[in-house]
Amino acid sequence: MEEDKCKEPLLKKKYYENCSGCKVEQLKETKRGLPIRELVSIWIVVLCTSLPISSLFPFLYFMIRDFHIAKREEDIGYYAGYVGSSFMLGRALTSVFWGIMADRYGRKPVIIFGTISVVIFNTLFGLSVNFWIAITTRFLLGSLNGLLGPIKAYATEIFRDEHQALGLSTVSTAWGIGLIIGPALGGFLAQPAEKYPNLFSKDSLFGKFPYFLPCLCISIFALVVTIATFWLPILAIPLLTSYSYIALLSGFSLALLINCASVMKNVLSVSIVTGLFLLQNRAVDQDQRGAANGIAMTAMSLFKAAGPAGGGAIFAWAQKRQDAVFFPGDQMVFFILNVVELIGVLMTFKPLLVPYRE
Incomplete structure (x- = not known):
């Protein structure tokens, strides 16, 4: 009996009844091996919320x-x-609200609500007949789709310590x-009627609605994810600089270099974001x-809200200075982006970024 008592941990975790966090911790203690199901679940949920952002x-x-x-x-x-x-x-106006809701009522309800909002408002965006409907549906889609923050918290909580980096990298x-x-x-x-008139x-x-088909396909995928969710358990600066010069090429060399540069940039971005997720959630x-x-x-x-609006204004301004001596045309756009990247690099040094200590 004394030997059994000695084997028990000195600081044993205490769990409470009807505590969702306690249930998650108990589940993690009993699970061993790679959590494939949880990884796939997180992957499809994040994919569902990221597709509408860039598809337009x-x-x-x-x-x-x-x-x-x-x-x-020129004003387009x-x-x-x-x-x-x-x-x-x-999304900027409501992310804190959805984070608080996820803490109070659980991650799963917020995630499900977010995927439902993709189904509804992404579909309505594809059916937009004027500028104000388009901007309203996109605003509501961002406001009501608050699942990215909770899914990152969920990815940290659902996995054991040795798999947390893998879970967060799945999000990225x-x-x-x-x-x-x-x-x-x-x-x-x-515009399928113009591209595929036979179909x-x-x-x-x-x-009649030439931009409805891509939105509909994403919304159908989001609907499937919503149903499945009910069963849930920076090298960047030189790469960015190269874009304006790559555009001077044509044919196969243009396609090859632009794709290689984009792949490298995304790989670097994913690595950075994953590290920041770990620091933030720990x-x-x-x-x-x-x-x-x-x-x-x-x-x-x-x-990101200021990015497209500011980028659109800078791009329109750059088109009017194609013959300028200092960074003509599109080169000015990438110069400004590189300045922002450089500021981000400087902020990774001390004392601006202090590593977390347990």
Whole structure:
């Protein structure tokens, strides 16, 4: 009997009845091996929320043109920037709220609500008939889709310590893949009556709403994810600089270099984001992770909201200075982006970034 008592841990965890966090901790203690099911669940949920963010950019210019809101062709970039920013603006205003809701009522309800919002408002965006409907549906999509912060907290909590980095890297990987697949879907499926007249007539639904098909496909995927969710348990600066010069190429060399540069940039971004996720989620207790991730999402969303609007304005301005001596045309756009990247690099040094100590 004395030997058995000696084998018991000196500080034994105490669990409470009807405590969701306690149930998660008990589940982690009993599980061994690689948590494949949980990894797949997180992957598809994050993919679901990242696809709508970037899928509109290949056809956004043509969508704004068809709305006939821009008086001049040069002004299309301004309006496109506002539509692109509206999603992140909405997310910036509500991320802390959704983080608090996730802490109070659980991660799962917030995640399910977020996927449902993708189904509804992404579909409505594809059916937009004017600029104001488009910007409103994108704003509501960003406001009501608050699952990214809770899913990061969930990824930290559901895995044992040895698998936490893998869980958070799954979030980053799925996010990056969504940002790659999204534009591909948008570009391939937009305006189907013009691209594939043998399959879609101009009098069909997809002929009357030329940007509905890519949104519909993403919404159907989000619906499947919603149903499945009920069963849940920086090298960056030189790469960015090269983009404006790569654009001077053509043909196979252009396609090869732009894809290689994009892959390298995404790999570096995923590595950085994963490290930041680990620092952020280990810096607070479990009952504060939803709110902490919500605050982080608010800050990120604010900058991403300003990005498309500011980028659209800078791009439109750059087109008017093609013959300038100092960084003409698009080179000025990438110069400004590199300045922002450099500021980010400087902020990784002490005393701005202090490593967390347990």
